[in-house]
Amino acid sequence: ALCEMGDFKSAASHLEEHLKRLPDLAGDHQKVLQLSQGMADGESAMKEGKYVEARAIFKAVGNLTKSAVTPTLMSLRAELEMGICDHALRRSLSIIRTRRKCTDAYVVRAWALYLSKDFDQALKHCR
Secondary structure, eight states, X not given: OTTTTTOHHHHHHHHHHHTTTOGGGHHHHHHHHHHHHXXXXXXXXXXXXXXXXXXXXHHHHHHHXXXXXXXXXXXXXXXXXXXXXXXXXXXXXXXXXXXXXXXXXXXXXXXXXXXXXXXXXXXXXXX
């Protein structure tokens, strides 16, 4: 569940707590550690303004876990930082349609709409 929410760091900690009793979790633990490190690397690249690099990292993390939307949304945020709106508009809408309560998808969509100068729709998505 933590991985589906994109909280890979907490998932890794949780799995680590149970590794001694359940050594079969070692493979899952390693994968979650990789995902957690990938997200940290992507966030670091974003903070440094390396949006192309961040987008590539988040896409790679997203390819490793198909159930979590957090890496996808972070990739879209990197695209928006680069001024690329079309993909973010389409992809955020598809996420909203499948996960109505995913507030981050609404934020990404509102940002993309704002950058596309569709201010009324951007404001609507912020409510």
